[in-house]
Amino acid sequence: MQTHFSKAYLATSDGERANAILRSCVHCGLCNATCPTYQVLGDELDGPRGRIYLMKGLLEEADGGTSGPALGVAQTHLDRCLTCRACETACPSGVAYGELLEIGRATVERLARRRPMDRLMRLWLGLAVPSIRWFPRWAALGRWFRWALPKALATALPERSKGSQAPLSVPQLTGGRVLLLQGCVQRQATPATQAAAIRYLHARGLKAVVAEGESCCGGLNLHLGQTRQALDAMRRNLDALQPHLDGVAWIVSTASGCGVTVKDYGRLLEDDPKYAALAARVAAMSRDLAEVAVASPAPKDGAPRTGPRRxxxxxxxxxxxxxxxxxxxxxxxxxxxxxxxxxxxxxxxxxxxxxxxxxxxxxxxxxxxxxxxxxxxxxxxxxxxxxxxxxxxxxxxxxxxxxxxxxxxxx
Ligand code: SF4
Ligand code: SF4
Incomplete structure (x- = not known):
């Protein structure tokens, strides 16, 4: 795909990256077949090929110092994108759609005028949901006033969890050591996951540690196009993880949504002179629990392996x-x-x-x-x-x- 950016924009890291990604797309449309929104809506602009074209127009327009028709159209169709990246898996040219979408969304958030309620909702989601301290309180309040909330928000509220929300008590064992991420929403909504992961690691002689002060990985803000808040959340998280890294084989995520973000810290913070090296180290050490499980030794003889067959x-x-x-x-x-x-x-x-x-x-x-x-x-x-x-x-x-x-x- 041809692009027309100014030299000044191409000299920025976003400009250089967006240009390279846009030029790698040959507009074959193979990605549309795997796009959920294209399948549901049947609109070319709600498929990856159309969105890539819209982002090209949006970024060229923004580069020229205007925010005209491309902005409004791009906003609508980028908002409808799930960031599922099925299009990346399908693309034979290796187009890094997710990275381009980060740049496109951040540009929309910078230039677009949203309705006040929409702005407020995005602001609230970006502040409240990733907050370890406030999310449980907001969720409890929301459950009380569920009847007064918009249906979508009421449905998305996590139920009162049956497990403990107290800090995790982690068995101290000999053998390999892993740093287990607790997540922000997961520790409130589905604490049984972490408890099961600890039992599983324990049975394999792995010593799990958790980082007090671990915060949101930044993924939620990143998806909302709130790049500055996302990078700040990543830096806070890196500060909390750093003291626990020595002697740890892996940083383990039990939520694939957090894991995909933490594995990308190196790229996301590569321009930050203070955090680039630490971000790259954390990214390289990050593993999904499935990767750890498949690499871990089987339980000791006599240890029960699993629950009932299902x-x-x-x-x-x-x-x-x-x-x-x-x-x-x-x-x-x-x-x-x-x-x-x-x-x-x-x-x-x-x-x-x-x-x-x-x-x-x-x-x-x-x-x-x-x-x-x-x-x-x-x-x-x-x-x-x-x-x-x-x-x-x-x-x-x-x-x-x-x-x-x-x-x-x-x-
Ligand atoms: S499959 Fe890849 S190259 Fe083809 S249109 Fe989609 S993103 Fe572009
Ligand atoms: S990320 Fe998912 S929803 Fe968005 S364009 Fe790609 S396949 Fe479609």
Missing amino acids: KVAWHPPCTLQHGQRLTGIVERLLAEAGHELVPVKDAHLCCGSAGTYSVLQPELAERLRQDKLANLTAGEPDVIATANVGCQTHLGSAACPVVHWIELLTP
């Missing part, structure tokens, strides 16, 4: 299969533990959770959720397993429990 429908989050390109590992672990995996149609498609998407684009998110649940339950599973707290809460359904896969591998 019929499982596996939902691979986009952040696991497209973002981290980790496919087949959890399926293998579940099968080796004796669970029966039922076939699931269109497993590559997003469930509609996508961070704050289910709140900001409720109709599309609900349509994708219904389609996903229909496919997941077609094989009549006992349980749906996934790897990210967002998918788990979004898919939560009385008909079939939804758990993190690690819960099926621990007694």
Whole structure:
């Protein structure tokens, strides 16, 4: 694709990167076939090829110092993008769509005039949800006043969790040592995940430590186009993780949405002279729990390996299969533990959770959720397993429990 940027813009890191990504797209359209919003809406501008074209127009317009028609159109269609990155997996030219989207969204947020309620909602989501301190209080308040909230927000609120929200008590064992990330939303919404991960690591002789003061990874702000807030959150998180890195083999994430962001810290902070080296170190040490599980020794003789055998429908989050390109590992672990995996149609498609998407684009998110649940339950599973707290809460359904896969591998 041809681009027309000024020398001044091309001299910036965003300009150089956007130009390289745009020029790598040959407009073949193969990516459209795997795009959930294109499948639902059937509009070229709601597919990756159309969005790439819109971002080119938006960035050229912004480079020229104007904010004209391209801005409004790009805003609408970029807002509808799930950031699922299925288009990246499908693209034969290796177009880094997710990186381009970060630049496009940040430009929209800088230039666009949103309706006051929309602005307020984005501001609130970017401040409240990643806050370890305030999110539980907001969630509790929201549950009290659920009746008064917009339906999308009321549905997205996590239920009062049955597990403990006290700081994790981690067994101190001999053997390898890993730093276990606790996440921001996950520790409130699905604490059973972390408890199961600790049991699993414990059974394999791995000593898990947690970093007090760990904060949000920054992914949520990044998806909202709030780049400055996202980078600040990453720096705060790096400050909290740094004292725990020596002697640790891996930094382990049990939520694939956090893991995909932490693995990208090196790129995201490469221009920051103070944090670039630490960010690269943390990114290189980061692993999804599935990578650690497959590399860990089996439990000692006599230790129970798993709970009861179940019929499982596996939902691979986009952040696991497209973002981290980790496919087949959890399926293998579940099968080796004796669970029966039922076939699931269109497993590559997003469930509609996508961070704050289910709140900001409720109709599309609900349509994708219904389609996903229909496919997941077609094989009549006992349980749906996934790897990210967002998918788990979004898919939560009385008909079939939804758990993190690690819960099926621990007694
Ligand atoms: S598949 Fe890749 S090269 Fe083809 S239109 Fe999509 S992003 Fe561009
Ligand atoms: S990230 Fe997902 S929703 Fe967005 S254009 Fe790519 S495939 Fe479509």
